Amino acid sequence: MVQKDRLIEEFMELVRVDSETKHEEEIAVVLKEKFGALGLTVEEDDTKEKTGHGAGNLICTLPAKGKGANAPKLMFTCHMDTVTPGKGIQPQLGEDGYIRSDGTTILGSDDKAGIAALLEGIRVLQEQGTEHPQLQCVITVGEESGLNGSRAMDPKWLDADYGYALDSNGAIGGIAVAAPSQQKVFITFTGKSAHAGVNPEDGISAINIASRAVSKMRLGRIDKETTANIGSFYGGVTGATNIVVDKVVLEAEARSLDTDKLGKQVESMRLASEEAAAELGGTCEFRSHLLYPSFKFTDEAPVVQLAKKALARIGAEPKTFHSGGGSDANVFNGHGVPTVNLSVGYENIHTKTERILASDIVRLTQAFVALVEETGSLSK
Known part of the structure; x- marks a missing residue:
């Protein structure tokens, strides 16, 4: 079961770590420790020199457990950088259930809500003893400055049958099944x-x-x-x-x-x-x-069907849509991993009025766990 207090405390810890795009060095160290402590193999690629950002991309891999070894391998991706102003963020949980900054900075739920959901979701799987497929968490740098980290990444790092970015606007249940290429x-x-x-x-x-x-x-x-x-x-x-x-x-x-x-x-x-x-x-x-590059899936595509089933399991209404913007999902599709982008629930991103419901971070975590379980059920 998702432990809400633990999850929200970790989310707030993450957003307090300065990580404006191009300055990801501190958050990269924190994330290496957190994913490593959960038993994932953590590797940093060599893109730091290519991009000029504060760190390389992190590739964190959790081996399959039990019968999950026979199920499709999954990749989840989030980005560790934020837009400006993102220094000295002071998150606050209001009586209305929303988490906001103190109004002098952004909040950084784009995309640290996604990272917090991954960390808590992995803990839940381990505490439940869930058999699961191999899970790969790719945490990129430089997404906010033009997908710099993912675009510089060597496709050799990717080892997955299906991919899910936790980095889209909209209510929990949304699935961006298409996004345009940009010239x-x-x-x-x-x-x-x-x-x-x-x-x-x-x-x-x-x-x-x-x-x-x-x-x-x-x-x-x-x-x-x-x-x-x-x-x-x-x-x-x-x-x-x-x-x-x-x-x-x-x-x-x-x-x-x-x-x-x-x-x-x-x-x-x-x-x-x-x-x-x-x-x-x-x-x-x-x-x-x-x-x-662009990507476009029908609702019948396996990567979409798995997401729909998982979201329905947690009581969310699955809704596919076409996005007008790019994300790391575009790049990873171009590298051959079918990837869609799941809505996180954050609002007013890239502004000082950014906010997210604490309950939506919980639901996003539940969606991650359900998605892993649904995929595990495909074990041969």
Whole structure:
């Protein structure tokens, strides 16, 4: 049985450990000790040097027990980093059952609620003597800064048949069965500088080129599976209005659940940029790269069915949905482990009003235990 007081105390302990993204060194030490004390083999990969983050990813493995050795192997993943402001977090449990910070920082339930659920869930399995399949807990760094840890991770570390990220918004019971791939886009427009008051006709404004290019692009919601956005537009010198700007840089993105649609959207952005540059006598450099792949499962997929059965067992209403954002689940699907993202119950994440019900951390832990038990029942 889940011990609520023990679970909530550990959650609060975890969020008090500073771990803003790129500064995961302290929380990594704490987690190594905690997972190791539970009998898991804990290894840290070599991505620290590649990512510049405070630690590498942790791969924590619990061997199968009893008949569970014949069941599908499971991977659970959470991230150890938080967004800012995440230093000196002081969690408080209110009379309404919500845990919040003191209002000067985020709370960090994204994603330390998931980590706390894993730790408590493993304790429950051990205390009950539950026979279970091999369990692999992959705790990543740098999720908040662009999935940096998981993207740098060597797929050789992964040893699982099904994966579950405990890192999605929404009420307990939610299962993100699809999430889009993301293509990063960088466009540099070059014109010709001149004095804006003396001889502007000799100049070619890169701002004009970039503006025309953006006006030619389809942006925002393209269709139900595809979006595109210009994230930043910069050039010139602040206060120097007397210079025809000769260089402007745009940073943008495109996302889609469909690879072909993503390719077509990025190509249309490239053509719009090149056309605008040609029309106004400038040049354009267009670069893009895939940040992470998409994934999409039907409700009948085994990885989804297991989650549905487990959630129903704890009295939650299983509900599948398509997410518009990426997570480590995208990366691990790309590495060949079918992975969906389970809702954690946190609210207002990435803000100082972030909160989570203590009871939802309990239910998330119960969902983990039920999922392990459901999978164990598949033993041959």
